[in-house]
Amino acid sequence: DLRALIFDVDGTLAETEEAHRQAFNETFAAEGIDWHWSPDTYRELLRTTGGKERMRAHRDVVGFGPSDADIPELHKRKTARYGQIIDAGGVPLRPGVEELIRQARAAGIRLAIATTTNRPNVDRLVEATLGVPASEIFDVIAAGDEVAAKKPEPDVYLLALERLGLPPETALAFEDSLPGLASAKAAGLKVVLTPSAYTTGEDFTGADWLMPNLCCLSRLIGV
Ligand code: XBP
Numbered sequence: 013d014l015r016a017l018i019f020d021v022d023g024t025l026a027e028t029e030e031a032h033r034q035a036f037n038e039t040f041a042a043e044g045i046d047w048h049w050s051p052d053t054y055r056e057l058l059r060t061t062g063g064k065e066r067m068r069a070h071r072d073v074v075g076f077g078p079s080d081a082d083i084p085e086l087h088k089r090k091t092a093r094y095g096q097i098i099d100a101g102g103v104p105l106r107p108g109v110e111e112l113i114r115q116a117r118a119a120g121i122r123l124a125i126a127t128t129t130n131r132p133n134v135d136r137l138v139e140a141t142l143g144v145p146a147s148e149i150f151d152v153i154a155a156g157d158e159v160a161a162k163k164p165e166p167d168v169y170l171l172a173l174e175r176l177g178l179p180p181e182t183a184l185a186f187e188d189s190l191p192g193l194a195s196a197k198a199a200g201l202k203v204v205l206t207p208s209a210y211t212t213g214e215d216f217t218g219a220d221w222l223m224p225n226l227c228c229l230s231r232l233i234g235v
């Protein structure tokens with residue numbers, strides 16, 4: 013029987029990647045870095061999960077930009093900017109997410125987050141969309157640099173399961189991307205895949221369910 017739902021954040025709970033892209037670009041401009049990430053460039057860059065890792069990957073491709081030593085501070089500024097964008101509203105939860113959370117809670121199914129983005133971004137998004145601290149909704153939050161190896165490695169899902177104290181066969185993962193799918197599957201989880209703006213059209217063979225959105229999943233979670 014189903015004991016927990018484990019959610020990815022970016023692309024799954026909300027279409028956040030345009031806000032991330034904007035925050036990166038505004039930070040580059042403010043810091044005098046001659047980079048601008050177009051939507052097409054960003055789609056490629058999303059193959060590298062994690063903002064700091066993504067900036068390093070881009071620098072190594074274009075051959076100029078911030079040093080490894082400068083990237084953590086740059087990423088802090090990007091996170092601050094992203095928080096302001098989220099606080100301003102305009103990035104809603106995806107259809108069905110709020111109802112799914114409500115139904116699961118009512119049925120005593122526990123809720124967790126397993127994300128590559130860093131913790132302040134989770135807190136800001138949940139506060140801005142649901143009006144309460146993320147820790148009030150989610151029993152467990154595994155985020156960002158809490159694990160050494162980000163998605164597609166399984167570490168962040170394994171950490172969420174460890175904190176839940178549950179084996180993978182009692183939980184269900186919700187994802188929107190190929191690295192996320194690979195991560196959850198490698199942790200032994202069944203995966204509900206809902207493509208997002210940046211991942212539509214990819215080949216999600218291997219997902220246990222493929223859904224256009226997270227609406228009307230009460231039967232699937234058995235409530
Ligand atoms: C999405 C990511 C993140 C965000 C940026 O991860 O790869 O890197 O694009 O966030 P997920 P940070 O869908 O697993 O949440 O800059 O905080 O890394």
Ligand code: MG
Nearest residue numbers: 020022023188
């Ligand atoms: Mg995602």
